[in-house]
Each structure stands twice: as C-alpha cells, then as structure tokens.
Amino acid sequence: MITVDVLDPATDREPADWAAFVAARRLYAPWDYGLLAIESAGGQHPVLLVPVRRDGVLVAAVTAVVVRRGRGPRWLEVFHQWISGEPGWTFAGDVDPLERKEILRTVERALCRHVGLTCLGVVYRHVPPADVPLVSGFGRYVRATFGTAVLENTFTHTAGWLASLSRNRRSSLRKLRRKLTEDADLEVRCATARTDLDPVELAGLLRAHRGKFTSYRHDSRGPVTAEYLAALVARPDVWTISYHGAGGRLLAFHDLLDHPAHPLSQHWATRPADDGWHQDLFFDLYVRMVDHVIEQGAKTLSVGRGLDEVKTRLGCRMLPLNLAVVPRVVAG
Numbered sequence: 001m002i003t004v005d006v007l008d009p010a011t012d013r014e015p016a017d018w019a020a021f022v023a024a025r026r027l028y029a030p031w032d033y034g035l036l037a038i039e040s041a042g043g044q045h046p047v048l049l050v051p052v053r054r055d056g057v058l059v060a061a062v063t064a065v066v067v068r069r070g071r072g073p074r075w076l077e078v079f080h081q082w083i084s085g086e087p088g089w090t091f092a093g094d095v096d097p098l099e100r101k102e103i104l105r106t107v108e109r110a111l112c113r114h115v116g117l118t119c120l121g122v123v124y125r126h127v128p129p130a131d132v133p134l135v136s137g138f139g140r141y142v143r144a145t146f147g148t149a150v151l152e153n154t155f156t157h158t159a160g161w162l163a164s165l166s167r168n169r170r171s172s173l174r175k176l177r178r179k180l181t182e183d184a185d186l187e188v189r190c191a192t193a194r195t196d197l198d199p200v201e202l203a204g205l206l207r208a209h210r211g212k213f214t215s216y217r218h219d220s221r222g223p224v225t226a227e228y229l230a231a232l233v234a235r236p237d238v239w240t241i242s243y244h245g246a247g248g249r250l251l252a253f254h255d256l257l258d259h260p261a262h263p264l265s266q267h268w269a270t271r272p273a274d275d276g277w278h279q280d281l282f283f284d285l286y287v288r289m290v291d292h293v294i295e296q297g298a299k300t301l302s303v304g305r306g307l308d309e310v311k312t313r314l315g316c317r318m319l320p321l322n323l324a325v326v327p328r329v330v331a332g
Contacts, residue, residue, distance in 0.1 A: 002106055003056075006114040007049045009033055010041035015051055021058045025090055028257040028264060029237050030082045036063070038231055039081070044222025047081075048114070050107050059092040060100070062107045064122075066115060067220045073118045076111050079125035081221045082266060083257070084304035085148025085321060087126050101134045108331040122331050124324040132322055139330035147318040149311035151301040153293050161290050161315060169313055173287055176280050186251075187244040190288065192258065194240045199230035201250055202269075209269035224267065239263075241288060243270075243281050252281045256289060263293055264302040286314055 005015070014033040022031050029035065033049075040047035045065045052060035065081060068074040079088040091100055112119045124135045126148070136142050155161045162170045180186055189196070203226040210223075232255060233240045239256040252270035256263050270281055286303075293301045303311055308318055 001055055002103060003053050004050050004106055004110045006110050007051070008040055008046055009037035009049055010046070015058070017058045018051065021051075021061070025092070026259065026261075027090060028083055028086075028259065029232065029235050030080055030257070031061075031063075031090070032235075035228065035231055038225070038228045042225040042227055043081075045220060048076075048111065050110060052103050052107065054095075059095055060103050061090050062104070062111075063088045064111055065220055073120050074115055075120040076115060076122045077125055077220055078122060082224070083264065084266070085126055085302060085319070086264070087124070087128065087131060097134070104134055108326060112328055112331050119328055121328040122326040124326070125321075127322040127324055129320055129322065132324070135324040135326070137330075139327060141325040142322055145321050145323040146305045147308070147320045148305050149303045149308065149316040150319055151290070151293070151303065151314070151316045153298055153300060155290075155294050158287065158291050158294055161294070164315055166313065173283060176283055177287060180280065180284055185246040187248070188241065188284075188288075189244070190239065190241045190292075192239050193236045194233040194238075194242075197233060197240070197242060197250070197253065199226040199233075202226065202229045202233070202253060205250065205253065205271065206267055206269040208272070212272065229267075238266075239292060241285065252285075254285050256292070258296075259298065260296065261299045262302060263289075263296070263298055263300075265289065265304055 007015075018033050030039075036047055036049055045067050048064045048066060050062040050064065051058055052062070062078060063080050064076045064078045066074055067077055077088075080086060089104070091103070095103070108122050111122060125145075127135060127142075132142055155164075162173060165173070180188075203224060206229070207223045232238055237258045239258045241254050241256075242250060243252040245251050250271075252268075254268040255266045257266050268282070268285065289301060289303075303316060305321075312318065
C-alpha cells in the first residue's frame with residue numbers, strides 16, 4: 001500500500017526515518033530537512049516535501065515549490081531549486097518504473113489537494129529523457145528544455161584532463177594557473193565545513209552576480225538567503241572555494257555538493273569587473289574542481305545549465321533535459 005504525506009519543512013516536524021533515508025540514498029546536502037526548512041521559511045515560495053511509503057517503509061520522496069505570481073492562482077513545480085539539472089524526486093533502488101509512475105501520480109493528486117482549488121497543476125523540471133515516460137501521457141505536455149553539463153572522469157591526474165582539451169584551451173589554463181599562483185594579493189581557500197565566511201556577504205555577492213545575467217523564462221527561484229548559505233557551507237559534505245584579494249576581501253566563491261561518485265557544482269559568484277573581479281577565476285575554479293574530483297576518484301562532475309559552449313570546450317558533454325506540464329484537470 002502506497003501512502004504519502006505533504007510536509008512544509010518550515011512548520012512540520014522532520015519524519016523520524018528521513019535522515020536515515022537521505023544517508024542511505026547518498027542524497028545531496030539540500031535534501032537535508034534542516035536546509036529544506038530554512039529554504040521554505042526564508043525563500044520566495046514555500047517548499048514542500050512529500051515522503052512516500054510502501055507498507056510503512058520510506059521508498060521515495062518528491063520536492064515541490066508552490067509558485068504564485070502576485071494575487072493569481074498557484075501551481076507546483078517539482079524540482080529542487082538548488083540542485084541544477086536533477087529531477088525533484090528520488091526512489092529507492094527496488095522501486096521499478098511502473099511503481100515509480102504510480103507513485104508520481106499519487107503525489108500529483110496529493111499536492112494539488114494540498115494547494116487547493118486555486119492550483120493550476122504541476123510542472124516537472126529537469127526531467128531526463130529516460131524518465132519522460134514517468135510524467136508523460138494523455139493531456140500532459142512535454143518539451144525539451146535547457147540541458148545540463150557533465151564531465152566524465154576518466155582521468156588519473158589533472159594533466160590527463162588538460163591533455164584532452166584543445167591546444168589553445170590547455171595552454172591558456174596552464175598560463176592561468178601560473179599567473180594566479182604568482183599573484184601575491186590573491187588567497188584561495190578550499191575546504192568543507194566552512195565557518196570562516198560571512199553568510200550575509202555571500203548572499204549579497206550571489207544576488208549581485210545573478211542579477212548580471214538574464215534569468216530563464218519562468219524562473220521561480222528567489223534569492224538565496226544568508227541563513228541558507230551559512231548552514232550550507234558549514235556542512236562536511238559541501239566543499240567551498242573562496243578567492244580573497246588584498247586585506248582578505250572576498251572576490252568570489254563557489255560551493256560544490258560533494259558526493260563520493262557524482263559531485264555537483266552549485267552556487268558561483270564573483271564581484272563585477274569594475275570591483276576587483278579577476279575574470280580568470282571562473283576558469284581556475286574548473287581546474288580546481290577537476291583536481292578535487294580526480295583526487296576523490298568520483299565518476300562524474302555535474303556543472304549545471306548554461307554556458308554550454310564554454311563547458312563543452314572544458315570537456316563536458318551536454319545531457320538533454322525535459323519539462324512536463326500536467327494541468328490540474330489531468331493530475332486530479
């Protein structure tokens with residue numbers, strides 16, 4: 001028997017079996033209930049978590065954001081706002097495709113009931129092609145959307161990765177590493193469980209950085225709060241790199257969701273070009289992420305969506321993703 005609970009982590013108590021499920025599934029840090037609670041309480045839109053149990057045993061979970069524009073109707077977006085390129089669900093290994101589809105249909109109905117009569121339906125984001133059958137069907141609209149970039153780690157050392165790139169890219173990255181190493185004013189700090197960074201400064205830098213770019217159409221993500229970043233970078237499974245200039249001034253930072261097999265690049269922000277920004281730091285970050293992934297022996301490095309051409313030249317391949325729209329009348 002399949003049962004579901006629709007929880008708002010900001011107000012509802014964490015299920016007793018949730019932490020063990022997250023650990024067993026080796027889920028990324030943002031699935032932590034405490035982080036979900038901070039995100040829901042301080043974010044632009046409420047975040048819901050739907051644990052799914054089969055005969056009382058937790059076998060799946062879905063995250064959804066309740067989106068509302070002004071005073072208009074609401075809809076649900078099934079994805080995890082800060083895990084780029086990944087669908088907003090996770091299943092235990094013994095849940096077959098037929099049961100996964102049944103579970104998602106049950107979750108759709110529960111979410112729509114939770115939001116109420118003003119709910120327009122459900123939107124699934126970041127759906128891999130292999131999972132399209134789980135969300136497609138009569139009355140459902142599926143289309144391709146921006147893909148995500150992944151580097152396959154087939155290397156034993158960073159020199160091997162560099163050798164796989166074009167001659168010009170390889171040469172420029174090597175020169176860049178020497179240039180930054182010789183910069184006496186530049187300090188680079190890489191570590192997990194960071195408590196030495198000012199979360200208010202991180203949030204402000206990230207907000208300003210995101211403001212420089214045109215956002216995706218219908219992007220429902222709001223600003224990342226200082227409270228969220230403080231809790232995130234302090235975790236032992238989040239690897240944060242920060243670049244500091246003269247006097248320790250923060251120039252840029254990045255956090256990587258660590259994982260034994262599939263680390264995932266999350267937030268990246270730099271100061272604007274006229275405010276002490278080193279344009280080369282973005283490319284130095286990639287070299288350091290590759291260093292980290294090879295040292296760990298991970299299988300892949302996921303670097304998210306956008307800048308496809310740049311990431312392809314750095315050895316990544318683009319994985320296609322899809323979006324699925326399920327009207328309320330179809331979801332039930």
